[in-house]
Amino acid sequence: EIVLTQSPATLSLSPGERATLSCRASQSVSSYLAWYQQKPGQAPRLLIYDASNRATGIPARFNGSGSGTDFTLTISSLEPEDFAIYYCQQRYNWPPLTFGGGTKVEIK
């Protein structure tokens, strides 16, 4: 099973700042990594798939990069609605499909 480790666990930033979230895989997942955003009481929302492809309707301030074992989600300038929990998920070697433990982006 591929284990995804996200860091940091919590990121405290102000609106307008840049957020950089990391996801590290226990073995290579090539580019088969997705990112999801989840707000309290809501279902997850797909942001990025296959490392760098933005899903339909996702703003350009969300960017994904990386390959192999190290991936980054960058939010170029945080909007108030971006404060949420972010999960990465691999689809390279499954079952099982696996998610990271999440990074909470909170308002500083």
Next chain:
Amino acid sequence: EVQLVESGGGLVQPGGSLRLSCAATGFTFSNYWMTWVRQAPGKGLEWVANIKEDVTEMRYVDSVKGRFTISRDNAKNSLYLQMNSLRAEDTAVYYCARDLVGSGTVFDYWGQGTLVTVSS
């Protein structure tokens, strides 16, 4: 508009059974892999099972194999999860989700979830 609406959650005793349903509208259900993902209270996301559009492939996480069965009825645009021999650790919000990439592995639309609580 794509909509997924789960139902069937509730309180069940350990060892009991429950059947979750997910009603799909706004897309051609029979063309998509579908998935169940769960989230224990205050915890992260866990993939549970998925099923191919033509029902020829089903996959499960090891912790539910032999206890849960994923199924679908394309005529009714519905996805199901039959859960037997439930354990306390199965307590979670269960989401159904649609696949984006044709392999059951990226989830572009999600339902609002249904809560399953396993407790005596």
